[in-house]
Amino acid sequence: GAVVSQHPSRVICKSGTSVKIECRSLDFQATTMFWYRQFPKQSLMLMATSNEGSKATYEQGVEKDKFLINHASLTLSTLTVTSAHPEDSSFYICSAFQPSNFGSNQPQHFGDGTRLSIL
Amino acid sequence: DQQVKQNSPSLSVQEGRISILNCDYTNSMFDYFLWYKKYPAEGPTFLISISSIKDKNEDGRFTVFLNKSAKHLSLHIVPSQPGDSAVYFCAASYSTDSWGKLQFGAGTQVVVTP
Numbered sequence: 001g002a003v004v005s006q007h008p009s010r011v012i013c014k015s016g017t018s019v020k021i022e023c024r025s026l027d028f029q030a031t032t033m034f035w036y037r038q039f040p041k042q043s044l045m046l047m048a049t050s051n052e053g054s055k056a057t058y059e060q061g062v063e064k065d066k067f068l069i070n071h072a073s074l075t076l077s078t079l080t081v082t083s084a085h086p087e088d089s090s091f092y093i094c095s096a097f098q099p100s101n102f103g104s105n106q107p108q109h110f111g112d113g114t115r116l117s118i119l
Numbered sequence: 120d121q122q123v124k125q126n127s128p129s130l131s132v133q134e135g136r137i138s139i140l141n142c143d144y145t146n147s148m149f150d151y152f153l154w155y156k157k158y159p160a161e162g163p164t165f166l167i168s169i170s171s172i173k174d175k176n177e178d179g180r181f182t183v184f185l186n187k188s189a190k191h192l193s194l195h196i197v198p199s200q201p202g203d204s205a206v207y208f209c210a211a212s213y214s215t216d217s218w219g220k221l222q223f224g225a226g227t228q229v230v231v232t233p
Contacts, residue, residue: 006162034220041128043121043225044163044208093162097219106153107212107219110162 003027004096006111014119015086021079021114023094029074030096034108035067038091050077084118091115122146123211125224133232138196140227142209145190149211153221154183154194157206166207167194199231 003026011019023033031052036044048069049057056069066088068080077096081088095108124143132138142152150171155163169176169183169192176183182195196203209224 004162009160032219036223041226044223046220046222049220091160095162106165106168107151108221110155110164112162113160115160 004030004094004109004111006094006114008114009112010115010117012117012119013084016083017118019081019084019116021081021092021094021116023077023079023096023111025075025096025098025109028096028098030077030098031074032097033071033077034095034097035069035077035079036093036095038093038113044093047079052077081116084116086118089116089118121225122149123209123222123224125207125209125227127227128225129228129230131230131232132199134201135198138194138199138203138229138231140194140196140207140209140229142192142194142224143190144192144211144222146211146222147190148213149222150214151212152183152185152192153210153212154181155208155210155223156203157208157226163208196229199229201231201233204229204231 005024007022033050035047038044047062050069050071052071058064071077093113095110122145153168154166157163167178167181167183169185174185185192206226206228208226210221212221
């Protein structure tokens with residue numbers, strides 16, 4: 001089945017540091033990738049939709065200058081948390097949308113997530 | 120505004136018995152629904168889905184029921200196994216949204232006891 005790799009799985013860094021998280025679709029081309037954030041015991045909240053070759057679309061309330069998204073190729077999207085602060089500590093998950101799968105039973109394939117801890 | 124709701128944060132069930140997880144939605148435009156299973160520090164794993172043209176879909180131990188008039192769906196797991204202990208998320212999308220954006224519920228923590 002389709003595989004999405006997310007890296008790193010865990011990051012611990014100091015306040016003020018910028019952190020980059022990578023999301024790769026390993027065996028298919030993903031024109032669209034999604035970035036989610038999950039707080040403890042809460043739902044996955046969609047942050048933004050990343051489209052290959054164009055600007056990301058951010059959900060209401062998500063700071064685009066804080067969470068920079070780049071989707072430079074059909075297999076890679078990156079999320080950079082700029083000048084991270086303790087309140088940015090969370091679990092970030094990406095997913096990749098494979099167009100040929102739309103209408104099949106699973107529109108998105110998820111990575112394993114990144115645990116970000118800002119000290 | 121939470122459009123997909125899972126009102127039971129947790130469920131404890133004995134091994135071998137049936138687990139029933141519930142999900143309600145408010146947006147009548149949703150026409151595709153999915154259930155995901157998630158372990159801590161991992162991404163969600165797809166379990167089963169259902170289109171709004173159906174009212175039931177079955178895959179092995181997992182069955183999803185959809186009641187469109189009530190805007191309600193449920194996931195039945197029979198028989199429950201210890202490995203089923205995880206958080207289960209209900210998700211919904213529009214078929215007209217070619218990007219496949221998903222709206223998730225808050226999740227239900229299932230614990231299967233021996």
